[in-house]
Amino acid sequence: xxxxxxxxxxxxxxxxxxxxxxxxxxxxxxxxxxxxxxxxxxxxxxxxxxxxxxxxxxxxxxxxxxxxxxxxxxxxxxxxxxxxxxxxxxxxxxxxxxxxxxxxxxxxxxxxxxxxxxxxxxxxxxxxxxxxxxxxxxxxxxxxxxxxxxxxxxxxxxxxxx
Amino acid sequence: xxxxxxxxxxxxxxxxxxxxxxxxxxxxxxxxxxxxxxxxxxxxxxxxxxxxxxxxxxxxxxxxxxxxxxxxxxxxxxxxxxxxxxxxxxxxxxxxxxxxxxxxxxxxxxxxxxxxxxxxxxxxxxxxxxxxxxxxxxxxxxxxxxxxxxxxxxxxxxxxxxxxxxxxxxxxxxxxxxxxxx
Numbered sequence: 001x002x003x004x005x006x007x008x009x010x011x012x013x014x015x016x017x018x019x020x021x022x023x024x025x026x027x028x029x030x031x032x033x034x035x036x037x038x039x040x041x042x043x044x045x046x047x048x049x050x051x052x053x054x055x056x057x058x059x060x061x062x063x064x065x066x067x068x069x070x071x072x073x074x075x076x077x078x079x080x081x082x083x084x085x086x087x088x089x090x091x092x093x094x095x096x097x098x099x100x101x102x103x104x105x106x107x108x109x110x111x112x113x114x115x116x117x118x119x120x121x122x123x124x125x126x127x128x129x130x131x132x133x134x135x136x137x138x139x140x141x142x143x144x145x146x147x148x149x150x151x152x153x154x155x156x157x158x159x160x161x162x
Numbered sequence: 163x164x165x166x167x168x169x170x171x172x173x174x175x176x177x178x179x180x181x182x183x184x185x186x187x188x189x190x191x192x193x194x195x196x197x198x199x200x201x202x203x204x205x206x207x208x209x210x211x212x213x214x215x216x217x218x219x220x221x222x223x224x225x226x227x228x229x230x231x232x233x234x235x236x237x238x239x240x241x242x243x244x245x246x247x248x249x250x251x252x253x254x255x256x257x258x259x260x261x262x263x264x265x266x267x268x269x270x271x272x273x274x275x276x277x278x279x280x281x282x283x284x285x286x287x288x289x290x291x292x293x294x295x296x297x298x299x300x301x302x303x304x305x306x307x308x309x310x311x312x313x314x315x316x317x318x319x320x321x322x323x324x325x326x327x328x329x330x331x332x333x334x335x336x337x338x339x340x341x342x343x344x
């Protein structure tokens with residue numbers, strides 16, 4: 001009996017956990033599957049202004065819920081995705097975009113990583129080239145006849161001295 | 163050439179450190195990390211047509227907000243607004259023009275609050291469904307906007323206005339708008 005109760009408690013606990021990890025739930029009625037997909041795509045791309053590490057689809061903050069309602073309303077009005085994002089940016093600033101617009105201010109943001117990648121590749125290429133050059137200019141392993149003669153003389157001289 | 167390359171990491175470090183230090187030092191009083199720059203700065207106050215809190219037959223529009231003034235976003239459910247309220251009362255007594263936007267609230271509660279804690283607002287707009295708040299980019303009360311004589315938004319302050327915030331930040335900005343209007 002006790003065992004059965006503990007199983008029940010475990011099951012209940014798991015159920016509660018499932019409830020707490022799922023995203024914020026609203027009841028919206030969509031006219032089509034396509035519109036539903038657009039709603040979730042836009043919600044995932046907009047950052048919640050109050051809780052800046054979450055998008056508005058995931059956040060439970062009241063402001064995120066308001067913005068979801070607004071996205072729904074604008075979708076219902078037949079606005080395009082771009083218009084909806086622009087509408088939010090006009091009110092909450094560039095910050096609400098998780099995917100920043102490409103302009104002069106965000107140039108470094110967009111192309112900085114590429115620049116560093118290329119700089120790294122360039123550095124590796126230069127290092128490898130230099131190493132190859134050093135290896136090529138290293139003295140040859142084989143001695144010339146004169147050098148061999150001199151080496152033999154020195155060795156002979158040493159063995160005579162012993 | 164080689165020597166120049168050796169000090170390059172140090173140079174990068176110094177540039178970054180200087181950058182971070184300057185952003186740390188330039189924070190104004192009461193401004194938190196969380197604060198977002200408002201895209202509405204130097205733009206006209208959003209147009210609206212909403213009832214007054216005190217009398218729902220009276221409509222208020224953006225033309226009724228005559229700057230220079232503070233436009234304060236508040237609500238009875240907003241705990242921090244209660245902290246801010248005595249400061250607004252004092253400012254109103256000193257002659258600062260303050261308009262209220264009662265954000266996502268109901269007017270009966272708001273009227274009771276104003277009766278209990280004194281009313282520092284020259285006009286109080288009832289924004290029950292938060293539409294005006296959304297147009298303003300409000301994401302948490304209290305927020306306060308400074309508008310100039312032409313009705314343009316000139317500054318946005320997020321959070322509680324206390325004596326320190328007023329003295330070190332907002333007073334000078336308000337004064338500048340008053341002088342500009344003369």
